[in-house]
Amino acid sequence: MKFTPFVALATALLPLVTEASSLPEADQRIRNHLEAGHSVLLVIGDLTETETDNLYRVFPEKLRAEIEANPAEKRNLTFRRYGMPVDAETRMPYGFTKTGPGKWRANCLICHGGNVASPDGKPFFRVGMPNREIELVNYFEDRFAMAKRFPKFVDADLIRAPFYKSFRDGLKTQPLSENRGTINVWGSFGLESGLRNLDLNLDPARVAKLLVGKPFNFGMDPCDMDPPSWWGTSYRKYFYPDAFAPNTPRIMLQILNWPGNAVKKWVPWMSDIVDEIAKLEPAKFTLVVNTGKVKRGEIVFNDTCARCHGTYAPDGGVNYPNRITPIATIGTDDLRLKSGVTKVYREYLKNSWLGEYGKSELPVRTEPTGYQAPVLRGVWATAPYFHNGSVPTIYHVLHPAERPNVWQADLTQYDFEKLGLKFNTTTQRSSLATAEARRTVYDVSLPGKKNGGHTFAEELSETEKDEVLEYLKTL
Numbered sequence: 001m002k003f004t005p006f007v008a009l010a011t012a013l014l015p016l017v018t019e020a021s022s023l024p025e026a027d028q029r030i031r032n033h034l035e036a037g038h039s040v041l042l043v044i045g046d047l048t049e050t051e052t053d054n055l056y057r058v059f060p061e062k063l064r065a066e067i068e069a070n071p072a073e074k075r076n077l078t079f080r081r082y083g084m085p086v087d088a089e090t091r092m093p094y095g096f097t098k099t100g101p102g103k104w105r106a107n108c109l110i111c112h113g114g115n116v117a118s119p120d121g122k123p124f125f126r127v128g129m130p131n132r133e134i135e136l137v138n139y140f141e142d143r144f145a146m147a148k149r150f151p152k153f154v155d156a157d158l159i160r161a162p163f164y165k166s167f168r169d170g171l172k173t174q175p176l177s178e179n180r181g182t183i184n185v186w187g188s189f190g191l192e193s194g195l196r197n198l199d200l201n202l203d204p205a206r207v208a209k210l211l212v213g214k215p216f217n218f219g220m221d222p223c224d225m226d227p228p229s230w231w232g233t234s235y236r237k238y239f240y241p242d243a244f245a246p247n248t249p250r251i252m253l254q255i256l257n258w259p260g261n262a263v264k265k266w267v268p269w270m271s272d273i274v275d276e277i278a279k280l281e282p283a284k285f286t287l288v289v290n291t292g293k294v295k296r297g298e299i300v301f302n303d304t305c306a307r308c309h310g311t312y313a314p315d316g317g318v319n320y321p322n323r324i325t326p327i328a329t330i331g332t333d334d335l336r337l338k339s340g341v342t343k344v345y346r347e348y349l350k351n352s353w354l355g356e357y358g359k360s361e362l363p364v365r366t367e368p369t370g371y372q373a374p375v376l377r378g379v380w381a382t383a384p385y386f387h388n389g390s391v392p393t394i395y396h397v398l399h400p401a402e403r404p405n406v407w408q409a410d411l412t413q414y415d416f417e418k419l420g421l422k423f424n425t426t427t428q429r430s431s432l433a434t435a436e437a438r439r440t441v442y443d444v445s446l447p448g449k450k451n452g453g454h455t456f457a458e459e460l461s462e463t464e465k466d467e468v469l470e471y472l473k474t475l
């Protein structure tokens with residue numbers, strides 16, 4: 001395949017804007033809920049409109065010149081750099097919520113909302129679609145650069161916040177990601193176990209010992225994760241690839257348990273979000289499918305795949321077994337299971353208020369043993385695949401020997417045959433001059449990035465694999 005220079009990719013990544021009016025009602029309801037709960041959202045993502053419109057000052061020369069020549073496109077070009085689709089109506093990224101005049105805060109959709117590829121070449125935004133374009137390293141590095149070089153455009157309260165410096169320094173040893181589209185989400189989640197007592201109160205002695213003047217690092221191995229889609233999540237009794245955390249509103253509040261967030265009173269709000277997530281419809285595959293192949297593919301799937309992935313009714317219902325596959329059987333990368341989340345953290349979650357002090361009907365699993373098969377609703381759209389985003393297409397999930405070890409996705413294209421990302425295998429990370437460019441190349445030799453395992457399709461003939469692929473388009 002022809003080598004595509006990174007710079008061309010970066011500027012052609014997203015459509016400039018996405019039409020807000022095209023969002024399904026269930027998607028819009030989630031956005032409304034997030035807005036209603038803005039005061040508990042992710043404080044570290046606070047941003048002002050003033051800073052937004054000045055961020056271009058710290059951009060690489062070429063992009064800055066493009067914006068200066070094209071001021072009307074400033075917002076769109078700014079957020080394209082961060083892989084954040086912008087809502088045409090509000091001119092804000094979907095991943096942000098207004099908290100006051102000129103003030104924004106990051107919400108869940110920064111990672112759990114993204115553009116779905118469309119055969120007409122016009123991607124469209126959906127809630128629950130994993131954001132495979134997210135570039136949080138650029139986002140935070142630019143913001144730290146703003147605070148240093150142009151502090152007058154930055155909210156002084158944010159820089160003064162006690163956790164700001166610790167978070168900034170922590171990202172030097174725990175980078176937020178090694179690849180565009182995947183995120184080291186757990187690295188900073190040791191917060192609770194590190195700093196709080198079981199009743200979620202900050203312990204000043206621990207804060208002083210572990211955080212003040214220290215980089216944010218609580219001992220979880222940096223582990224890049226591909227956000228799961230929200231289209232099948234409500235069928236799960238336990239969340240995350242290793243299924244360690246029960247699907248309860250309290251457990252979900254773990255991620256909002258930042259200093260200053262009194263999360264306990266937010267249980268009803270989180271319950272509503274959980275209910276709304278269950279109502280989301282997956283993006284539909286709109287090209288014509290071969291109905292004969294789909295029928296035969298369903299039979300093969302139900303014989304070979306359903307014992308882990310469940311069976312799928314035409315009305316969208318799923319009969320899902322909630323079964324964990326031991327790590328030795330699944331054989332995909334094991335870093336996330338071993339040390340991407342620590343036992344100390346799992347135990348804290350279990351025994352604290354978040355885990356109902358260990359008395360929950362579904363207790364936190366402190367020693368998970370493998371990975372749980374994802375629900376496959378809408379899976380055709382959600383490449384790359386596996387928990388670490390190591391495999392570019394479903395075809396390659398089904399053909400382990402053909403999986404590329406080093407690949408660079410072309411995010412302007414989608415492969416509606418193989419179901420997934422188009423890519424070249426010629427660009428090497430070492431040939432690229434900047435860290436940003438290197439993040440566009442997936443390389444299995446990096447920690448947590450292995451692409452082996454999941455060989456269950458090996459027993460199928462080529463024809464059967466082809467039929468299963470056709471069937472997966474319809475889920």
Ligand code: HEC
Binds near residue numbers: 232252
């Ligand atoms: C910075 C990106 C990011 C943000 C922001 C974020 N998530 Fe996630 N989320 C992830 C990633 C990555 C995973 C997978 C984690 C893992 O592999 O263990 C995940 C997993 C989940 C899951 C588990 C789904 C499943 O099927 O196992 C749920 C539910 C979830 N997130 C809900 C939320 C909610 C609700 C919010 C906002 C309050 C939120 N997330 C904010 C990145 C994010």
Ligand code: HEC
Binds near residue numbers: 301306307325379454
């Ligand atoms: C023994 C259990 C098991 C069987 C059988 C199985 N899978 Fe999986 N599958 C898994 C697990 C576990 C994962 C998650 C692996 C990971 O992320 O590391 C997975 C992941 C996947 C994914 C990636 C999903 C995503 O969102 O990243 C696809 C696609 C998939 N399987 C399709 C199939 C098909 C098709 C079959 C039948 C040919 C099949 N699987 C058989 C357990 C199974």
